[in-house]
Amino acid sequence: MRVPVSWLRDYADLPEGVTARDLAAALVGLGLEVETVDSVGADISGPIAVGRVLSIEELTGFKKPIRYCRVDVGAANGTGEPQNIVCGARNFGEGDLVVVALPGAVLPGGFAISSRKTYGRLSEGMICSAAELELWEDHTGIVVLPDGGAEPGEDAYGLLGLREDVLDIAVTPDRGYALSMRGVAREAATAYGTAFRDPADVEAAGTPGTGYPAEIADGEACDRFVLRDLSGFDPAAPTPLWIKRRLGLVGIRSVSLAVDVTNYVMWELGQPLHAFDRTKLTGTVVVRRAQEGERLETLDHVVRDLDPDDILITDESGPISIAGTMGGLNSEVDETSTELVVEAAHFSAPGTARMGRRHALHSEASRRFERGVDRELPLPASARAVELLRRLGGGAPGGLTHAERPASGPRPVAIAADHPDRVAGVAYGRERVVRRLEQVGCTVEEEDADGLRVTPPTWRPDLTDPNDLAEEVVRIEGYDNIPSIRPRAPAGRGLTAGQRLRRSVGRRLAATGFTEVLTYPFTGERDLDGLQVPADDARRDALRLSNPLSEDEPLLRTTLLPGLLKTLVRNVGRGFNDVALFETALVYIPRPGAPERAPMLRVDRGPTPEERESLARALPDQPRRVGAVLAGDREPGGWRGPGSPVTWADAIETAREVARSANAELVVRAAQYAPWHPGRCAALYVRIGGEERLAGHAGELHPRAVAAYGLPERTVAVEIDLDAVEEAGGPATAPRVSGYPVALQDVALVVEEGVPAADVEGALRAGAGDLLEDVRLFDVYTGEQVGEGRRSLAYTLRFRAPDRTLEAEEIAGARDAAVAAAAERTGAALRA
CATH class of the missing domain: 3.30.56.10 (Phenylalanyl-tRNA Synthetase; Chain B, domain 1)
Known part of the structure; x- marks a missing residue:
């Protein structure tokens, strides 16, 4: 605005x-x-004045018409002599008042004016157009001022409002x-604290029932509809400069006097208006819902298929306007319209909002109706518009039609006089509360010694309960006048275990180079298609929003990956090629047997046990997950050598970092799961109560998913259930540090190529016993020495006792037991 x-x-x-x-x-x-x-x-400076054209000489011999003008600029040039100016515009004549930029002036864009020779003549300035002065959008020629409004030599800055x-x-x-x-x-x-003059305080004259016939067929769509007639209007009457200038300042293009006046009154009062050509209307004007198969070509020359929920203004020929949004082309006011019908109405705010989203059609009118327009404005606003049209374009005001359906006015709100005091923690006092509410426009009545009965004004439909009224008092008194008092934390309270875990995960991932992002929880079928999610996958069973922000994203997410991948693409598109992002957020999984729609609870009381139970059945499961995506180099290159590109192993290590935050054990196994590459995907399991539970997946994304989202090649991702990790974790315990020396033993085991390294490691841990401190894989070899279809896995085993130095026999025995367990469980054999 x-x-x-x-x-x-x-x-x-x-x-x-x-x-x-x-x-x-x-x-x-x-x-x-x-x-x-x-x-x-x-950026405008220098002498700009009003001038009167004394004579015009038509110059010939050039590619375009050129005129040599003598212009009286009074004393603005310091001499009183007429200025000689070359001009190519044709929309003015001798005797007209124009705007002249004299030598020394600077126009918008740094355009300096000087005396110079052009077209064989000396031009001492410039006769200005509206576009050159950036007054309003106009390409028809220079500005011609009305006679009697100014004198030659008068300063044009104040006259035209050049600076504002x-x-x-x-x-x-x-x-x-x-x-x-x-x-x-x-x-x-x-x-x-100064006086306010209400521009809506006009006499809304006219006798209802004497104008163009109209009626309301749907009271929920419209509860007030006003038509005012104007006959004998001059369609050629120009829009005054002061209206053009004000419309230009607010960003509205001047079209014609009839259209400009309706726009002006809309900006002035907040009531959208529309002018119809009466001669193009047939029969009674009716406000109703659209019928199946109806179409309308709107003023933007688009033919729109109408929905049965659309609110229309119609006559016997059919739809003539999408109510509160845009008029139809078949009834618009044009350059021949002399009989006008000015319409003002109060349309349903939700209905107007739905139409705008449905047709992707938004206008200044719909913007106001969506937010709620004063129901009392149609009468005075239409009267104000007709009076301006009569005064500026002639004609005689005609009859008035006022159709309305009973509508509930603002409801009185009972509020304790000290309620704003208790909300803000400031002692305002009863008198100040009453005064501030009356400044808002409320009617305040004394209900009893402690309470007030407040009726909000019609232009504030948002004031419906005591807290709304308290907010009005607080904001007018000044938010900065509320003292800052640090809340006192009760003893024994603090972060929950889940909150501590989420903070720990965030700090750990940030310390390893990730950046946290927050994405919208909305998604669409196209996002899941890009992830290559199968048609029968449970992730496609998503909750659909009744009123989505975007028709492309009507679903609540069941995975964090779409939002993360879109953010990754946006960063790469801005030139950041090495990106590591993570997010901790909820996903929404519908419960089996849940109702299709969640119940709407009342707000004037708390829910009953039955209502709480029905709401709980409708709500989805909302597990908390951690998602992360990586692309580019994990370690940047430099003078030391090339960078290290991210691999599937980085995604798995990220999942391990999350598990370490909860002190949980993570089991990694090979898997196939969209959108990951089938050969570079790991399933992540945690142990809960002695059983393994699937917690997520990690690895390199499938090339089709990479192409669908426009991701860098070899992008990797991880998504893991933080709730499951938290349940599998436990309190952190300090490690026992032994003062005795460690014994290192390397073993190389040959296994079938399909045997997971994690299974071999698990077997070594189980067989080595309590003396084993750590196992680490340090080499993987495939080649002729181990045979086709086999590979060698080399591990370092660390042995240590807490109370003694280990003997060679103990170390060898523990190593042999580990190798034997690996042989028994995985078929591993020591490599010669």
């Missing part, structure tokens, strides 16, 4: 000397998000009233 400060001052008496940045800080203090303060025209401060406000969904000068001016007046 762009807010020109000069326009704001029409409705709020801001103190003298208040700058745009002061105003922005005050509005931020009230909770409005002022993103920027733009100084429009700050504009606030750019990001309006949150609950503050729809701030999408208008009316709403922001009320906030500004509240911030400075």
Whole structure:
């Protein structure tokens, strides 16, 4: 929402000397998000004045028409003599008032004006167009000022508003009233405690039932619909410069007087309007839902297939407008329209929002309706628009049609007078609470000695309970006036075991070079297709959102990998080729037999046991997982040599780091599981209660998955169930350090190529007994010496006793027992 400060001052008496940045800080203090303060025209300088064209000489012999003009600029040039200016525009004549940039002026973009010879004549300045001054979007020619509005030599800066401060406000969904000068001016007046003049305080004249016939067929879609007639309008009447300039400052293109006025009033009051050509309407105008098979070509020249949930404005010919969003091409106002019907209505906010997402059609009108428009605005807003059209374009106001369905107004809210005090921890007092609520626009009545009965204004549909009202008091009093008091932690409380584990995992992975990311929990079928997930895979059984943010991602994730892989691609696309990312987050697994939709609980009381049980049945299982992806070099190259590219082993080691954080034992076995490469995928198991449980997978991604996501080659990933790891873990115990020497024994075992190294290691550990301190694989060999289809695995065994120095016989016996166990379990044989 762009807010020109000069326009704001029409409705709020801001103190003298208040700058745009002061105003922005005050509005931020009230909770409005002022993103920027733009100084429009700050790069314009030098003499720019009003001039009157005295004579025009047409120059010939050039590729385009050129005119040599004598322009009276009064005393602006210091001499009073007319200026001679060469100009190629054709939309002005002798006697017209124009805007002249004299030598020494600088226009937007650093364009300096000087006297120079061109087309064989000396040009002493420039006659300016709106585009050259960046007033508004216009390519029809130079600016022609109306007679009587200025005199030659008058400074053009103030006349045209060449320099203007504009606030750019990001309006949150609950503050729809701030999408208008009316709403922001009320906030500004509240911030400075000055007078506010409501632009909606106009006489909404007219007798209902005397205008173009209209009715409401669906009361849930629309509860108020107003039509006002205007006859004898001059379609050629120009839009005044002050309206064009204000629309240009807020980013709206000037189209015609009829369209510009409806846009102007929408920005002024926050009520979207639409003007129909009365001669193009047939029969009664009806607000209803769309019927199956109906279509409408909207003003953007797109033919849209309508949904039965769409809200339409129709006549006997069919749809003529998508309500609250965009009008139809068949009833638009054009350059011949003299009979106008101005429409203003109050449409359903959820219905308008659904239409916008369904048709990917968003407009300034729908943006306001989605956030909630004041139900009392259609009458005064339509009256304001018709009056402006009459004053600027002629014609006679006609009849009024006012159709409405009963609608519940704002509900009174009972609130304790000291409730804001208790919420903020500040003693505001009853009088200040009442005064602040009245500044918001509420009607406050004394309910009893301790309570108030507050009726919110119609433009604040978000004020529905005592906490909403307390927030209004607190924000106007100033969030920065709330004292900072450190909460006192109760004794014996602290982080849970799960919280400590999550922090430990995060610190450990960050210490090993990973960067933590947070991704959205939404996904789509296309993401799972890219992972090469089979059609019957349980990960495709995902919860579907009723109201997704994006139609491409309507599902809750069952795996962390899509979000991580998209983030990896984005980083690589920004030039970061060596990337290691991790995320700790929930996935959502539907429970068997769960209802298709979760129940909607009431908010005016706590849930009953039956409601809690039904909600629990509908909620999915939400295990916490750790996901990580790596690409590029694990260790960067340099003068020491080339870098070390990531491999499947790095993914497995990442999983081991997670397990070490919980003091859990991780068992790794070869597996095949999408999206991992079938020959470079490991299944990760943890031991819980003496049994092994599958906790996740790690390894190199399948080439098809790499291609589908546009990943770097040989990208690796890991996903592991942190809840299972936590359950398998236990309290960390300090290792016993022996002061006696260690004995090292190397053994090389030849096994069949399909025997996992982990099985051989497990057999060695089991056979070696208590004297074994550690086993480490240090070499893998395949070749003629061990035979085809076999490989040699070389291990270092570390033996140590806690209470003595081991004898040679003890060491040899333990080594031989380990080798024997490996031979018995895996068929291993000592390599000669």
